[in-house]
Amino acid sequence: MPRTWVVIPLFNEGSVIRDVVTEVRRTFPHVVCIDDGSSDDSAAEAEAAGAVVLRHPINLGQGAALQTGFDYALSDPAMTEVVTFDADGQHQVADAAGMVEKLRAEGLDVVIGSRFLDERTEVARLRRMVLKTAALYTRWTSGMALTDAHNGLRVIDRGLLSKVRITQNRMAHASELVDKIGALQAKWAEYPTHIIYSDYSKAKGQSLLNSVNILFELIFR
């Protein structure tokens, strides 16, 4: 019996996380939230919605939270794959379900979401430009022709998961993950995902200037 664990890094999303976890658990009952030192009631809200909550005693960053979630998922011998999912509700559970299906049906190691494969997601022009440049950079470093390098929705098979380890604590983990997948020559595919930029997620989302930090962290690792 295959078992999917949904890994959700959590940092100060107290107002939405309960709904997000509840929605996810209708399809995927096994959800682990990694509370990355939130100062609000995120952890309690996630727990109330039925997620397993791991608490980082201090804020480390999204990359570190993901790896903690991966370690936890790997400690469950029944786990067959993990889904990485954003806490702010910008991802669609239906997309995640479709990605898991694709992974199993085609025997892939990893399925990566892309908001640029269809026209559903509306991306502001500047953001589109930065994301496209990031995808190009990733293509250059990893050899993987991705259309979207910084999509938080991914499905990773257990075998691959046990071989990769995220060392980039902050946002550079997305590129790092792709680089490692490329280096391991894993079987990968993209999947069209719909990202909803609500006012909430826009307010919480990362500033485009952060791409400078990401580049710096990738070069001087």
Add this chain to the structure above:
Amino acid sequence: MIPVPILVFQIAAVVAVIVIAFFVLRGGGARHQAIRRILLVLFVIGAAISVFFPNLLTWLANLVGIGRGTDLLLYILVIAFLGFAATTYRRSRQLEDQITELARRIALLGGEQPLADSPAKQPAKSPAKSPAKARKRTG
């Protein structure tokens, strides 16, 4: 003005020193630490000597194609600072990795262990948000 060949040589020297600082002095290790300390002692001795014999520094500067001793001092300072920034950056990355590993262990110890045959966790029966929470949000 400095002749072009000498300028090129100087730029190459600066780049070389930065690269050396980054790759040789990076990381911990007793040997690297010893090298750093020897360099520091040499720098202190050099600085002390230059106070008593200012012309010595100018002589040394002229030797490598730099006009004044103070300029040489400035260049050395810049290189030393860049080396310091590089080694400090590496050191803090190492510390961060260690702290991450520590925090991760704590987080994993605090969580319940998943059991292969356990049913999915049921949501707690508390749909209403507690008043304490509302207070926290406004406060």
